[in-house]
Each structure stands twice: as structure tokens, then as C-alpha cells.
Amino acid sequence: MDTIYLTGLSFFANHGLFEEEARLGQRFIVDLKCELDLSAASKSDKYEDTVCYGSLAKLVESVVTNNRFNLIERLAGAICEAVLDYDSRIERVSITLHKPSAPVPVATGCFKVEITQQRI
Structure with a gap:
């Protein structure tokens, strides 16, 4: 299995148990590790054979900034x-x-916290 890493993605959001966290917000930093088969991309040098890093970063940003959770878990x-x-x-x-x-x-x-999930 090959790996794509995006590290140090930093976002300002309003997650947490306390009222002040919801009101004032704070910085959250995300490290993302994606495991997949990159053999085609490593041979072809074609964009469509990999996953777009920019789109992944925007996806993470959207989840972090457009939702509100009590727990970082x-x-x-x-x-x-x-x-x-x-x-x-x-x-x-x-x-x-x-x-x-x-x-x-x-x-x-x-x-x-570190959470890992995999396709079933």
C-alpha cells in the first residue's frame, strides 16, 4: 500500500465542549494519511492516476469549518x-x-487524537 500525506493543515473553527470554544473558536491542525495503490501514477506520470492533493485539502477544510462538534474525536x-x-x-x-x-x-x-478508518 502506498501513502499520500498532507500535514500541518491549519484551520480556525468552533469545536469543543465549552460555550467559549463555540463562541470564540480556535485553531485546529490536521495531519492526513491516505493509503492507496499509487503504482499506476508512479509509472504513468498522469494526473488522473492519483488523488488530487488540493481537493483533499479543501475537503478537510470544509469538514472542519462547516460543522460543529463537541469532541475532536x-x-x-x-x-x-x-x-x-x-x-x-x-x-x-x-x-x-x-x-x-x-x-x-x-x-x-x-x-x-488519531482516528483510522478503512474501507470494508
Whole structure:
């Protein structure tokens, strides 16, 4: 299985349990890993033999910015579902979702979840 990575995609959105998170919003960072067969693209050098990275990035942006979830686990799951629906060549997708400004009682750090889903 081959892999396409999109890392460090950064979006401002309003996810979280607390009213302030819904009202004020915060930054979310997405790392996307798509597993698929890229052998045709690696031989042909043809655009249609791969998955469009720009379209994947816009899809992730749409899920992150046009929805509202309490949990980053659910947001990551929604991104996985959208990516698998986007292109049937993608067999497995992993999302690492970073929430660097989580409202917790520590001075620094980043909280993140990783969700993986695959085609059945």
C-alpha cells in the first residue's frame, strides 16, 4: 500500500465542549494519511492516476469549518468518513487532529487524537 500525506493543515473553527470554544473558536491542525495503490501514477506520470492533493485539502477544510462538534474525536471521524467517500481508490485513512489551545489547566502542550478508518 502506498501513502499520500498532507500535514500541518491549519484551520480556525468552533469545536469543543465549552460555550467559549463555540463562541470564540480556535485553531485546529490536521495531519492526513491516505493509503492507496499509487503504482499506476508512479509509472504513468498522469494526473488522473492519483488523488488530487488540493481537493483533499479543501475537503478537510470544509469538514472542519462547516460543522460543529463537541469532541475532536468526532471531528476526526467525520474527516475520515468524508475522505473515504471522496475517492474509492483510498483504502485506509488516518487523521491526527491537533488542538493546540485546548482549555485545560496546563501552561503548554498540544492535545491530539488519531482516528483510522478503512474501507470494508
